[in-house]
Amino acid sequence: MAKTDYPVTPAIRALREKNIAFTSHLYDYKEHGGTRHSALSLGVDEHAVIKTIVMETDRRDPLIVLMHGDCAISAKELARQMGVKAISPCDPAVAQKHTGYMVGGTSPFGTRKPLPVYAEKTIFDLATIYINGGKRGFLVSIAAEDLKKVLSITEVEAAIRQV
Numbered sequence: 001m002a003k004t005d006y007p008v009t010p011a012i013r014a015l016r017e018k019n020i021a022f023t024s025h026l027y028d029y030k031e032h033g034g035t036r037h038s039a040l041s042l043g044v045d046e047h048a049v050i051k052t053i054v055m056e057t058d059r060r061d062p063l064i065v066l067m068h069g070d071c072a073i074s075a076k077e078l079a080r081q082m083g084v085k086a087i088s089p090c091d092p093a094v095a096q097k098h099t100g101y102m103v104g105g106t107s108p109f110g111t112r113k114p115l116p117v118y119a120e121k122t123i124f125d126l127a128t129i130y131i132n133g134g135k136r137g138f139l140v141s142i143a144a145e146d147l148k149k150v151l152s153i154t155e156v157e158a159a160i161r162q163v
Helices: 010-017 034-042 075-082 092-099 121-125 144-150
Strands: 023-026 049-057 062-068 071-073 087-089 117-120 128-135 138-143 153-156 159-161
Touching: 010 128, 010 138, 034 049, 034 128, 049 075, 049 092, 062 071, 062 092, 062 121, 075 087, 075 153, 117 121, 121 144, 121 153, 128 144, 138 144
Parallel strands: 049 128, 062 117, 117 153
Antiparallel strands: 023 138, 049 062, 049 087, 071 159, 128 138
16 A cells, blocks of 8 residues: 555545545644634635534533634534534543544544534535544545535534634
């Protein structure tokens, strides 16, 4: 097998298994740099950089939320659409336990255990998205519609546009 110029993570294995075309993008990871740093590093619009957030319901049921990098999640609105009392971010150690990924390197693909995935519906208006490849400082670009070929997604409207 030929050596690649990117890490072969569980996320990459999941994309390959589903025959999803992707391009790898490595950049210098910066603690607390977020999607703004990765977008600047890659020279792409932060709106097309999709963050993967591990959250949990008030009953401690874990879930993944995919959101535009330049938007926040309205936990109240998401909870309403899911029909639960409340939603909050998972503690980083709990998120890692559920996904197998470190915070900052969390991918929705190839998680340790299958989690429900909720995606902001406007993500699918984009042709190409940049999403974590399963390691800090590593994004992959894929066609937005390909998310649906790899993941079982529930579309939601819970974005809060940040200024």
